[in-house]
Amino acid sequence: MTTQTNGFKATRRGFLAGGAGLTLALMLPLARGRAMAETAAPFAPNAFIRIGTDDTVTVLIKHIEMGQGPYTGLSTLVAEELDADWGQMRAEAAPGNDKLYANLAFGAQGTGGSTAMANSYMQMRKAGATARAMLVAAAAAEWGVPAGEITVSKGVIAHAASGKSSGFGALSQAAATMEMPADPPVKDPSGFTLIGTDRPRLDTVAKSNGTAQFTMDVYRDGMLTVLVAHPPKFGATVASLDDKAALAIAGVEMVRQISSGVAVYATSTFAAMKGRDALGITWDDSKAETRSSAELYDMLSTEAKTGGRVVEESGDLAALSAAATLHEAEFRFPYLAHAPMEPLDAVIEVKAGKAEMWFGSQFPTFDKPTAAAALGIKPEDVSINVLLAGGSFGRRAQGSAHLAAEVAEIAKAAGRDGCFKLVWTREDDLRGGYYRPITVHRLKAGLDADGALVGWENTIANQSIMAGTPMAAMMKDGMDSTSYEGAYALPYKMGAHRIGWAQAQSPVPVLWWRSVGHTHTAYAVEVFLDELLEKAGKDPVQGRLDLLTPEATRERGVIEAVAKLAGWKGRTADGKGYGIAMAKSFGTYVAEIVEVEDQNGFPKVTRVWCAVDCGVAVNPNIIRAQMEGGIGYALGTALFNEITLEPGGTVAQGNFDSYRMLRIHEMPAVQVEVITSTADPTGVGEPGVPPLAPALANAWRALTGKATYQLPFAAAVA
């Protein structure tokens, strides 16, 4: 009807326009995807940079852009070493290619664990330095002057003595013929002009005028839209199917049973929805989870009492029997859905034994072979175009690659070549599992007469995220550190201590959820510690500082900074409660202070202060944004969110009316201080999340005297 403006075509148009003068990236073929996988050179720097004759510098970003900022952050690293002008920088997603675009922290292509900046820091700077050296060499050859006399600044290459100067574009073709330096020098941090300064994001304009292209925006000729009816209970399978009514609906073309449920293929999204509603399916629940959340909590509580397997152990816990003050508590954390604003979706086109995919693939390394296996073709015959993702928060980082598998099965089950777009509705998303695991922490600790910790015992019971997926290779002796990270190797003087983990089993699939284990460990540790400090008559800020080990200098730094930022005066003031919490996650240190009011018996958070130490602050603008967003994401979750299984095992929640999002009138004012540091940069996508909920609980207890041992507050307060 109208001109197609789907992601693929728009991207390719841009690619070809900019590629007319394709020069420096001589080893990058013009076609994306499968051609690249076969012909691109393994030498990394050239796979990241393309300089056009129009002076634009396009950086191929190996990490998925889902809001956390790698398009801008990684481009900054290149621009810094290239001495480019920020205005000439562009970013584009790198395609799925393990060899060229591996995450150096994983050895595989993928984004997660807030590693994008940390693993790219030297790699992208080297890529920029390489490009710069080749441009300078080209200028030296063309002008007949020594390379050492040439300067580059803000995208201008110049030779002062001869008065010659040039932009990058005019020299780019010559630069492509220069010898590639083996190990080009990078700048000393004192010479940075872009790193460490606020810079605008490269994707803001397209995300403000509707032109940004996401997976759901892909439309291709002859494409069918597919919805899948998933079982209402986790682990159930199709017992019988009646598709007559569905097939009678105008626009519904096919119905197929696949391993995850029943797929309805239609010429429009609405027809697919109506077709799915018309399916008659009976489910076999014999292997399904039928326990309710209440029953799961009881099971986890029992498991936690066993002490579990040892995660960390030191000293003799018999010391607890002599403690002057003894405290025990059990904490309960529900299943949580990630609920990215763009629900899961993926497009696949199969033609003559090859498949091309377009989606927000966060782990291309797993998605590609999984799709290939489902289609019965070789991994090298599958190409993945990584598109912008409308949020993820962990949801698209699938060790199981279940989304890639589902869309590939849909294509296979169609029994013919064609293009298929899989769309999950919000109900599919919230009821579809892959949740933050339901978790119980059981803590016991004691203080001596001076208020020092003499013993600390914590047992965590939950399902493993990695077990049963390709990620299990990262487990050691059957231990999954993502289940208890943040509960051990604490920066405090713990006295005798024992941390244990009891692995629970359930057919409910679980997944990493923005900050993973820290979502519950930071809460249990920082709330329980706060209670101990209160019992000992100590101030929450000074008490923490007193307990920190001498080595914990960066923890100390963020606690002191946030206390100063908030003008900390104690646990209450002017009818408001104040609470602090600190957590190190993914190498980044964050402390937050929450101010809370009592609004008819429910917490109303008015202000939050945050201090973050993530090493070199590549772009403080994005760091602040991630802290602000992480605080809002964590606050809405702490106040309102739980996925609960009803008796029988069905999910109680279905959409945003029952799984309530934080809204603008509930967002507190946020003040962020980014600590100045010369340490290597670490991530910021997740670390803003962990301290918020415990700081809130501590503030609420300070104000009301009520402890909160079960999240969310809506469940605990009700």
Next chain:
Amino acid sequence: MTTLTVNGKEVTVDLDPDTPLLWVLRDELRLTGTKFGCGVAQCGACTVMLDGMPRRSCITPISTAEGSEVTTIEGMQGPEVTAVQAAWAGIDVPQCGWCQSGQVMSATALLQMVPSPTDEDIDNAMAGNVCRCATYVRIREAIHTAAKTLEG
């Protein structure tokens, strides 16, 4: 057959009359700036202007739009949307970006009706637009900035 005007062009579609306007815009007209987030008017990602008023297109059957003028993010023009988008760019409001078309539509509608909104006005006008990245601090600041720009 339903006839309506979309971004100034008359469009006639032959579809099930209960088809939501959202899917007509996306699947038929390929105006993909308008997003699907919930399908039940809980998130605001699908916000369009219907005869000049913000409307959730995901629960608006095409039959009720007969003869109406629909404006999507792609067709927005005028000083308010220009000021809003400039303010959005000025402080980098978006993160993932999925909800932002809807945010811009609601913010523009607010400024068209209330040129100098208070924080309470902003809360009332924007509470229907969910941002899962929680960019709310910057949305509020950008709306105030846009209002100041429009004052001149």
